[in-house]
Amino acid sequence: MDKNVFNKAVKFWDRAASSYDKEEKNDEEKYQKTLNQLAQYLKPEYSVLDFGCGTGLIANEISPLIQQVHAIDFSHNMIELAKAKAQEKQITNVQYRQATIFDDYLKPASYDVILCFHILHLLEPPERAISRMHELLKPEGLIVSVTPCMAEKPLMNGLFSVLYKLGLTPKINPLKLQDLKKLFTDGNFEVTDHHLLPKTSNEYFTVSKKQNIYSSQLKK
Template identity: 30%
Template sequence: MQDTAKFWDGIAEKYATSPIKDMDAYTYTLERTRSQLSSSDRVLELGCGSGSTALLIAPGVHEITASDVSPGMIAVGRRKAEADGAGNIRFVAADVLDEALGAEPYDAILAFNMLHLLPDLPTALARVNRLLKPGGLFISKTICRPVAGSGWTRERMFLSLMMGVLPLLQLVGKAPFVRITRIADLEGAITRAGFEIIETGNHPAQPPRRFIVARKALG
């Protein structure tokens, strides 16, 4: 975990200023997420990065805890929140298993572009389930393997190339852990963790970033 934090610490400032590659897809999933939340909700975001999405979610909820394994990312997020005058965001340097996330259950947990970075997805999803209130929502967006027969788009070719060189980059500390799965495998893992999937979509379509809204069982 220290190596992972060190990697993201090293790129925190650059990451914070990098433009969003597909603004239409980002805006759509942001609005779908907002539509699932209410002004009374306590929300946890896992893998918040530099806090950009947390800052956009914050005005529509009671409070949001924005967490990331990287202290460097959290430092950038706190700086941005202070500049924006956002008073209902709590930034925490922690991973999904960390006790610093608190014991009181959340109404909703968000995980955008981070599930593929987890070495032990089943354990992480079980922890998400425990952190949620009965009936609470788990909202995620995750890059997945291209759908069969979708053709060789430029994005798909780039992803294939990156996955080929990724082990070499990881050996020299230039890339984090990454495991890109099929959509069916991702949704199966979420279902087995005790969730009912109530909304899905690919935004963008290729390579698919699977947007999933899942509800924890009531009892």
């Protein structure tokens, strides 16, 4: 991502941190269904990376279901709020850190599941992050994502483009579902599930399984 674009994004999310939880839980039905679907892919022995964790809304909720969570976000304010909430709830198996997916402290083949909720459409290019997640996952590990496919709503996408130019929103990479699926398949993942979240017209819950690079090349 361009350095200026990255810096603008950091500033935007630092400003938005205090209202982030309220916005995320604005539709309780969608939020609970997302958690219920995610829980199906978690096991008590799992190590999970929450990429773009925000204020820890998801990481804190899933902490009783798994062994540990490493939760990262590039926003300092998001991470500080997440740490405070985890401390208040006495959650000890979630480690929050201000970082990007490319930080060296994240080790290859360390995670059973990587979560990326509402993050892929903000990355440019997203292919680098997909490749990095492939590296960080254990064999047959999963990416579980929620992604707004803005290209499926041209009027909304146009509005966000204007808002970005005014400095009111981060830059958004417009995707369609087929683009999202191609990101994963081109990155040596098998998309095993994808569907719209309730009461949304363009937010897709997807599950993608890591494939061995050599095996995936043979299939092609």
